[in-house]
Amino acid sequence: MNRTIKEATVKRYHYDSHHKFEEHLGDFIGAYNFGRCLKTLKGLTPYEYICKIWTPEPECFRIDPTHQMPGLNTVSTETSSLC
Known part of the structure; x- marks a missing residue:
């Protein structure tokens, strides 16, 4: 799970702020859990x-x-x- 999250967020996008990263991470985890x-x-x-x-x-x-x-x-x- 950790590798999946890292590849879908940190390694794929550049974030200007920590807030943007947390927002995208929350959206990704919500979509991942909904569709798994x-x-x-x-x-x-x-x-x-x-x-x-x-x-x-x-x-x-x-x-x-x-x-x-x-x-x-x-x-x-x-x-x-x-x-």
Whole structure:
């Protein structure tokens, strides 16, 4: 994990300030954790797993998790995997 972070941030970009580095690092870690497939979730990302659980039991959730997806407000007929 440390090598992945270093290669994606420090070795790839030049930062004018420590604040810029911390901001980019936070964004990278958020995206990495959001898109990473986990063995404990049977190869799904955390978001895909939540959507899978929500489908049969929507009453267990207060809000629709598909409304929390980052990015553009577009409806897709296919679900693409980040893995």
